[in-house]
Amino acid sequence: xxxxxxxxxxxxxxxxxxxxxxxxxxxxxxxxxxxxxxxxxxxxxxxxxxxxxxxxxxxxxxxxxxxxxxxxxxxxxxxxxxxxxxxxxxxxxxxxxxxxxxxxxxxxxxxxxxxxxxxxxxxxxxxxxxxxxxxxxxxxxxxxxxxxxxxxxxxxxxxxxxxxxxxxxxxxxxxxxxxxxxxxxxxxxxxxxxxxxxxxxxxxxxxxxxxxxxxxxxxxxxxxxxxxxxxxxxxxxx
Numbered sequence: 001x002x003x004x005x006x007x008x009x010x011x012x013x014x015x016x017x018x019x020x021x022x023x024x025x026x027x028x029x030x031x032x033x034x035x036x037x038x039x040x041x042x043x044x045x046x047x048x049x050x051x052x053x054x055x056x057x058x059x060x061x062x063x064x065x066x067x068x069x070x071x072x073x074x075x076x077x078x079x080x081x082x083x084x085x086x087x088x089x090x091x092x093x094x095x096x097x098x099x100x101x102x103x104x105x106x107x108x109x110x111x112x113x114x115x116x117x118x119x120x121x122x123x124x125x126x127x128x129x130x131x132x133x134x135x136x137x138x139x140x141x142x143x144x145x146x147x148x149x150x151x152x153x154x155x156x157x158x159x160x161x162x163x164x165x166x167x168x169x170x171x172x173x174x175x176x177x178x179x180x181x182x183x184x185x186x187x188x189x190x191x192x193x194x195x196x197x198x199x200x201x202x203x204x205x206x207x208x209x210x211x212x213x214x215x216x217x218x219x220x221x222x223x224x225x226x227x228x229x230x231x232x233x234x235x236x237x238x
Contacts, residue, residue: 050075
């Protein structure tokens, strides 16, 4: 990801509908499974600027890892215990975590082998520990994908075997961000590589948050979506 994009996300993620809805969904998923799977300590891999980790930190003990030094700095600005490291070669943690989150990471061009990355995620959690994973879905790259260095996108059919090979048992998987997917299909895509993370009119941002909150409620009820801009998966370490 471009350096400027980290700064852009740091500026907007606390209110932008995409980040607020996604972070809320991840937190709700972990709250849902936390008692049964005894989730207390979470590692956020690819923590970026720390927005998700900051929300998780309200209920859990959280640490973060990111490959980019600027991201680590920005996460620490949010008082996240963050360190530099790659998803394909995570630091040697003395204590294993109860859960790991990995949101929009393994798609990146710097990740040479996504199965190896998923195996590393399994290495740092206890047996029976949880993974909450989000990846972009689809079969074609956009100008924005070029901007954020997307190497690969996924379908549920292609993602599940990779999770199984890496030592995970899939508990729930669905497409996510259904409405943005519809809009994406209907509207022409810009030719520029300008970031999609920008300030939106208040009414539009609020409406998008409301719609995605309904979508989250649907997913949290173990119901699935047929298509979407991304895939959300919950898995358990075997």
